[in-house]
Amino acid sequence: MSTSYYQYQPTGALPVNVPGKQPQQQARHNRTSSGYSQYSVSPPERPESVSTSGAGLYSSASSQYAGSEYDSSSGGATSVDLLDYMNDRLSQAYNPVPLDRNMVKQAQMSGELNAKNRELLALQAQARARLAKTRANFSEGMKAARDVQRDLEWTQKKVQALNGRAAQKYPEQYRAARERYPAADDY
Known part of the structure; x- marks a missing residue:
C-alpha cells in the first residue's frame, strides 16, 4: 500500500x-478522475485565539468536524x-531563545567561577609560600635574639668580674668613681 x-x-x-489514503472503492467516490482525486484535504488550522489548555482542544476539534465532509466514517478523509x-x-x-540565553549566562558564570577558583588557589599557594618564608624569618630572628642575649650575659659577667677586681685592687679610686658615676643598679 x-x-x-x-x-x-x-x-x-x-x-x-x-x-x-488510496480510495477503497473507486465506484464509491463520485469524483472526477483527475490526478488529485486520490488526495484528501486536511482540516483547516484552528485560530490562535482558541485556548490550547485542557481537553477542550481535542473535543472542540472533533465536534467541529463531526458529520462534515471530513468525517472519517465516510472514508473520504485521512x-x-x-x-x-x-x-x-x-x-x-x-x-528556544530564552533557553539559549540562559545557557550562555550559565556558561559565562561557570567560566567566571572557574577563573575565580583558579585565582583563589593561586592566592592560597602564594599565602602558603609567604607563611613558610615568615616562619623561616621568625626562626632566624629567634636564633639571632638568643645569640644576642647570650652575648649580653657574657658581657655582663665580664663587666662584673672587672668591677670586682678593680674594687679589690683600687678600692679608694673605685669608690670615688662610683660616687661620681653611679651604676644603673643604684637608680
Whole structure:
C-alpha cells in the first residue's frame, strides 16, 4: 500500500505532512478522475485565539468536524497523525531563545567561577609560600635574639668580674668613681 502526502501550508504556520489514503472503492467516490482525486484535504488550522489548555482542544476539534465532509466514517478523509500535529504545534509555540540565553549566562558564570577558583588557589599557594618564608624569618630572628642575649650575659659577667677586681685592687679610686658615676643598679 503506497502512501502519498499532501502538504497543507496555512498562512503563518509551518507545513504539516498529512498522509493520504488510496480510495477503497473507486465506484464509491463520485469524483472526477483527475490526478488529485486520490488526495484528501486536511482540516483547516484552528485560530490562535482558541485556548490550547485542557481537553477542550481535542473535543472542540472533533465536534467541529463531526458529520462534515471530513468525517472519517465516510472514508473520504485521512487520519491526521496527532503526534506529528502536536510536535509541529509545539515547535511553533516553543521559543528556544530564552533557553539559549540562559545557557550562555550559565556558561559565562561557570567560566567566571572557574577563573575565580583558579585565582583563589593561586592566592592560597602564594599565602602558603609567604607563611613558610615568615616562619623561616621568625626562626632566624629567634636564633639571632638568643645569640644576642647570650652575648649580653657574657658581657655582663665580664663587666662584673672587672668591677670586682678593680674594687679589690683600687678600692679608694673605685669608690670615688662610683660616687661620681653611679651604676644603673643604684637608680
